[in-house]
Amino acid sequence: MELLKTGIIGLDDMILGGIPKGHIVAVMGPPGTGKSTFSLQFIYTGLKNNENCIYLSLEESEENIIKTASIYGWDMKPYITNKKLALVNLSTLNFKSTIDRVENELPNLIKLFHGTRFAIDPITLYEMIHDSEPERRNHLFNFARLIKETGITAVITSEISKENPFYSRYGLIEYIADGVIILRQVRPADMSAVTTVIEISKMRHTDHSKEVKPYNITKNGIVVHSGDEVF
Secondary structure, three states: OOEEOOOOEOHHHHOOOOEEOOOEEEEEOOOOOOHHHHHHHHHHHHHHOOOOEEEEEOOOOHHHHHHHHHHOOOOOHHHHHOOOEEEEEOOOOOHHHHHHHHHHHHHHHHHHHOOOEEEEEOOHHHHHOOOOHHHHHHHHHHHHHHHHHHOOEEEEEEOEOOOOOOOEOOOOHHHHOOEEEEEEEEOOOOOOOOEEEEEEEEEOOOOOOOOOEEEEEEOOEEEEOOOOOOO
16 A cells, blocks of 8 residues: 655654545644644645645735744745645635635546645535535535545544533544554653644554654644653
8 A cells, every 4th residue: 555654754754655536535623733734734845845736725824824834944945946835725705605616626626636635624614504404414525535535544633622622622533544643741740841642543454553743844844752651
């Protein structure tokens, strides 16, 4: 099975080399845990490997995405110019019709662009526009099917539930994803500094570490300390 490296030091060791090609992986966590950084790092790693990548933002403008990437030394502009990277920002005006258009046009975009990596950051806004649980479920599962049919490898970021830090906001992303990676914050008993930790709760078709490991967001992106214990 072909594996795509995430480019995140320590994490690729935990998933025995990388994400299986064609998988959809959900990266879930509260604000400030590095979900957007994770998705950008995944995309930039593909670009450095001469892959065609697509980044779909449901919140940030193209300018802000480029600026965020530059903080870590990832210059996205040459890849956009050379048509190796497609940055897609959806307008929040009449968002529902925009989403319908994406669902109709995304498979063709991926095929025409010959994309191998796809990131959506975050999927939560997509879930929020649907009024009922059945509507939300049907659209989300259909969206996942469209992505899977293209054969592209996708990272989808999602907010977690306020009631349970191990589940997504609506409890649906886990079911459409082949893999689930949870980013969260823990505080030791002595109430000292918060530690950010990562765990892989699911990864189909490959073995993976079951351990919870600390990580940092550095000037070069996310670094997982796979050889360390949390406390």
